[in-house]
Amino acid sequence: MGLLIGPVKGDLGVSLKTNSPVSEEIGPYLMATIELALIAMIIAVVIGVNAGIISAWFQNSWFDYVAMVIALIGLSMPIFWLGLMEQYIISIQWDLLPTTGRDNIRDPVEAITGLYLIDTLMAGRVDQFFEVIKHLILPGLALATIPMAIIARMTRSSMLEVMRSDFIRTARAKGMKMFWVVYKHSFKNALIPVVTVIGLQTGLLLGGAILTENIFGWPGIGTYIYDAILSRDYPVIQSGILVIAFLFVMINLVVDLLYAAIDPRIKYK
Amino acid sequence: MDEPIIKVNGLRTSFRTDDGVIPVVNSIDFHVNPGEVLGIVGESGCGKSVTSLSIMGLVSSPAGKVEGEILFKGENIANASEAKMRKIRGNDIAMIFQEPMTSLNPVFTIGEQLVETLRIHKKWNKKQARNRAVEMLKLVGLGRAEELLKEYPHQLSGGMRQRVMIAMAMICEPKLLIADEPTTALDVTIQAQILELMKNLNKETDTAIMMITHDLGVVAQMCERVIVMYAGKVIEEGNVQTIFQNPKHPYTVGLLQSIPDMRIKKERLYSIPGNVPKPGTSNLGCQFAPRCSHAMEQCINETPSLLEFNEGQHVRCWLYEDGKGAALHESNIG
Ligand SMILES: Nc1ncnc2c1ncn2[C@@H]1O[C@H](COP(=O)(O)OP(=O)(O)O)[C@@H](O)[C@H]1O
Ligand code: SF4
Ligand SMILES: [Mg+2]
Numbered sequence: 001m002g003l004l005i006g007p008v009k010g011d012l013g014v015s016l017k018t019n020s021p022v023s024e025e026i027g028p029y030l031m032a033t034i035e036l037a038l039i040a041m042i043i044a045v046v047i048g049v050n051a052g053i054i055s056a057w058f059q060n061s062w063f064d065y066v067a068m069v070i071a072l073i074g075l076s077m078p079i080f081w082l083g084l085m086e087q088y089i090i091s092i093q094w095d096l097l098p099t100t101g102r103d104n105i106r107d108p109v110e111a112i113t114g115l116y117l118i119d120t121l122m123a124g125r126v127d128q129f130f131e132v133i134k135h136l137i138l139p140g141l142a143l144a145t146i147p148m149a150i151i152a153r154m155t156r157s158s159m160l161e162v163m164r165s166d167f168i169r170t171a172r173a174k175g176m177k178m179f180w181v182v183y184k185h186s187f188k189n190a191l192i193p194v195v196t197v198i199g200l201q202t203g204l205l206l207g208g209a210i211l212t213e214n215i216f217g218w219p220g221i222g223t224y225i226y227d228a229i230l231s232r233d234y235p236v237i238q239s240g241i242l243v244i245a246f247l248f249v250m251i252n253l254v255v256d257l258l259y260a261a262i263d264p265r266i267k268y269k
Numbered sequence: 270m271d272e273p274i275i276k277v278n279g280l281r282t283s284f285r286t287d288d289g290v291i292p293v294v295n296s297i298d299f300h301v302n303p304g305e306v307l308g309i310v311g312e313s314g315c316g317k318s319v320t321s322l323s324i325m326g327l328v329s330s331p332a333g334k335v336e337g338e339i340l341f342k343g344e345n346i347a348n349a350s351e352a353k354m355r356k357i358r359g360n361d362i363a364m365i366f367q368e369p370m371t372s373l374n375p376v377f378t379i380g381e382q383l384v385e386t387l388r389i390h391k392k393w394n395k396k397q398a399r400n401r402a403v404e405m406l407k408l409v410g411l412g413r414a415e416e417l418l419k420e421y422p423h424q425l426s427g428g429m430r431q432r433v434m435i436a437m438a439m440i441c442e443p444k445l446l447i448a449d450e451p452t453t454a455l456d457v458t459i460q461a462q463i464l465e466l467m468k469n470l471n472k473e474t475d476t477a478i479m480m481i482t483h484d485l486g487v488v489a490q491m492c493e494r495v496i497v498m499y500a501g502k503v504i505e506e507g508n509v510q511t512i513f514q515n516p517k518h519p520y521t522v523g524l525l526q527s528i529p530d531m532r533i534k535k536e537r538l539y540s541i542p543g544n545v546p547k548p549g550t551s552n553l554g555c556q557f558a559p560r561c562s563h564a565m566e567q568c569i570n571e572t573p574s575l576l577e578f579n580e581g582q583h584v585r586c587w588l589y590e591d592g593k594g595a596a597l598h599e600s601n602i603g
Contacts, residue, residue, distance in 0.1 A: 175390060
């Protein structure tokens with residue numbers, strides 16, 4: 001019963017390894033994962049959605065073909081391999097970005113929210129802010145790859161279906177610019193399945209980035225659980241998974257609320 | 270008489286498909302005079318919608334190709350640039366469609382969709398645009414216009430949606446309204462109301478209407494002049510009265526016979542045997558020949574030309590090349 005009631009009261013048990021409460025330990029790991037997942041999803045959504053829209057708008061154009069081939073490659077990309085390649089080429093060969101970690105450890109900024117992008121700005125440390133961004137790019141890109149591909153494909157097919165609708169012909173018959181026909185009238189209608197995959201993929205990133213976090217030395221929840229598994233720290237494993245499951249459910253709730261905001265025909269009583 | 274608003278010369282619209290390039294509209298000529306209601310009739314599949322989309326510049330490219338002349342205010346707008354057509358669409362030439370249920374965007378309010386048209390073409394502020402939207406909703410007979418602005422299409426019935434479509438089309442006071450079977454999807458009582466509305470709007474404003482329909486009843490109620498289309502060609506043209514009293518083309522005669530007449534009790538309603546040929550099947554001779562009981566040798570191999578009769582009646586049929594048509598006429602009407 002403790003396992004069922006405890007978490008509701010904020011009690012996630014005590015780590016066997018460190019002897020401190022998991023609820024106190026888990027915070028920074030969780031925020032690290034959230035920061036990385038958000039950046040990855042922003043990259044994935046901005047590029048994926050636009051690639052999907054433009055592919056649908058110019059169906060069968062060279063852009064469409066190239067984008068969809070890249071999406072297919074992205075989908076079948078082993079992410080750990082992609083991460084290692086990024087490190088090898090961009091960090092080691094070209095020496096452009098750091099290989100691992102979240103910030104410049106020799107000169108850290110005090111963690112307040114645990115989201116370093118915000119913490120550095122709150123401390124007025126613009127130099128560290130850019131340092132944090134540099135650390136986010138490679139793992140962010142690696143993590144963004146698969147969601148980006150899935151979002152691009154979903155956006156494209158949803159847009160293609162909507163753009164055949166009668167009301168799109170109506171919008172064009174009004175004299176509307178094609179850009180608005182596509183980005184306003186079509187996109188808002190195409191959004192529901194797109195929001196659904198964005199929600200699902202965000203959930204997956206929050207929980208399933210163990211390999212990527214490992215490669216990039218990212219002190220996130222994946223790393224936390226991974227270490228716990230290695231040391232058979234059962235309370236940490238259980239609680240870590242519980243937290244991830246909770247986040248997943250919350251994201252689904254947000255997605256459901258978004259449905260109603262997007263489509264006036266959907267109402268929750 | 271004034272210059273026509275739209276003059277279509279040798280319009281030919283074809284589509285590239287897997288079976289090759291198929292002409293759907295095959296060299297048609299007609300014009301619409303200012304303020305008139307012109308009827309365009311024909312069975313479904315004969316190219317009426319493609320004709321109207323050609324005028325709007327909305328034939329899907331690159332598969333579709335428009336040739337010939339579409340003169341608007343004396344200027345050829347066939348294949349005009351998208352930027353030019355955008356200024357004309359919704360502003361000078363507006364269009365309403367057959368399916369009111371799906372022709373409005375489900376995720377925007379009626380108000381947003383009405384005001385949007387104004388925003389595209391007129392430099393009005395929010396308040397002016399809103400007032401104009403309310404005024405239009407009232408004009409098309411929708412009560413509680415203020416509330417309607419905030420409602421979504423799914424909250425409205427089919428008839429109300431078609432009224433909204435009409436309001437939206439008329440909001441910039443276009444010179445021409447193309448109505449592509451605006452009442453086909455509505456039930457009979459609503460149909461009559463919408464037609465009545467359009468007729469009144471036509472009288473009150475100086476918007477001409479191109480009334481596309483497959484129903485000669487609609488033509489009788491609405492139009493002054495009518496064009497009968499068959500398989501992408503104009504086969505008869507004239508004043509509604511002339512055509513109803515004195516139809517010359519066997520197809521027109523058939524169409525008229527297939528209107529239900531309450532005064533005469535018939536076992537079965539007449540219908541023209543056969544179907545409209547699929548576009549591209551044959552381009553030789555009279556397209557109606559396979560279904561025509563008067564077809565002659567000549568009809569199969571040679572394409573008849575459009576002959577002119579009294580009062581602007583035009584007919585495309587071999588029967589009238591040498592006077593045999595008189596016989597047909599008597600046999601049908603007598
Ligand atoms: N985009 C298109 N590509 C190929 N064929 C088309 C296209 N649009 C219409 N058609 C064909 O053109 C013919 C006439 O269509 P349409 O103008 O819609 O007829 P109507 O409005 O008179 O019922 C139909 O046989 C249809 O299959
Ligand atoms: S041309 Fe011949 S086939 Fe065509 S309608 Fe006239 S009589 Fe019939
Ligand atoms: Mg049609």
